[in-house]
Amino acid sequence: MSTATRETQIVADPEVPLVRITREFDAPRGKVFRAHTDPELLVRWLGPRGLEMRIDHYDCRTGGSYRYVHSDADGEYAFRGCFHEVRPDELIVQTFTFEGQPDGVALEKLVLEDLGDGRTRLTVTSLCDSFADRDAMIAGGMEVGVVEGYERLDEVLARG
Template identity: 55%
Template sequence: MNETTITAQPGTPFIEVVREFDAPRERVFRAWTDPELVPQWLGPRGMTVKLFELDASPGGSYRYIHADDRGEYGFRGVFHNVVPNELIVQTFEYEGAPNQVSLETMTFEDLGGGRTRVHGRTVYTTVESRDAMVASGMERGLRDSMERLDELLTR
C-alpha cells in the first residue's frame, strides 16, 4: 500500500509531501491537471469540490471551492511553470486568509514499472503561516486527497 509522507520540520517555513502511485507518470500528471479528473480526488472525504477554473499552463490559474454542511472554503492560485509529466510550480491561496500566498512545487518522477513518485514542497512566507496551515486540518485534506487520487488511478 502507498503511504503519504507529510513533513513539516519545526522552525522551517515549508511542508513536504511525498506519495507513490501504481500508475504511469503520464496518468498521474493528467489526473493532476485535467479539469474533469481533479474534482474526483481533490479534497477531504465528506466534502464536495466545485472547480471553477483550471488552466494548467504557465500563466494559467485555478479556483475551486470545498463545501460541506459547515460552509464553503475557496482556494485559488496561478501556474508559474508547467512541464508536462515532470513539474508544476504554482501559487496557493486560501480565500479565507487573503494575502497568505504560498509557492508549491510538484515533481513527478517515473520510478519504472508503471510507478510514479510525486514530491511536493510548499513554501510559506513565514513559519507562523506554515504553522497556521498545519493547524487548520490541512494534513487530513492532503492524506484524503492522495488516497482518493490513488483510488481514481486504480480504476
C-alpha cells in the first residue's frame, strides 16, 4: 500500500481534555519504535516540513528526559519532557511541554500494536491539564506538525 493513502486520525475527546492520534505504518513495530527512540532518526522526521530540528538531549529510557528545538526564520520553538516508562517495541509514557507555555504539561502515552504483515498501528493519547490547554495545543499547529511528521516518518521507514 502506498504511504500516501495512510490517514492520521486526530480526535479531541469531548469528555476529558485529551487528544487521541491514530496512525498506521507499513513497517514492523520494532522499526517504528526505533524511529521514536533513536535521536539520529527522530531528527529526520519529527515535526512539520520546513523546520530544522536540534536535539539538546534525548535519553529515551524509563527515568530519562529530552529537550529539542524546532526553528525557522521566525524563531525557535523548544519542547521538553521526561520519560516515565519505556518498554521496547510497545510503549512510551512521557510528559510533553512546549517551553513557550511552560505551565501546560501533557501526559502522553504511545502504544505500538503489531498488525501483522510488517504493519504497525501507533496510538498516541495526550492528556492535558485543561480543555483550554488542549485546545491551545491543537490551535497552535499540532495537526500540521503531526500529519507532516508522520508523512516524513513514512519516508524514513521506507528508506530502511
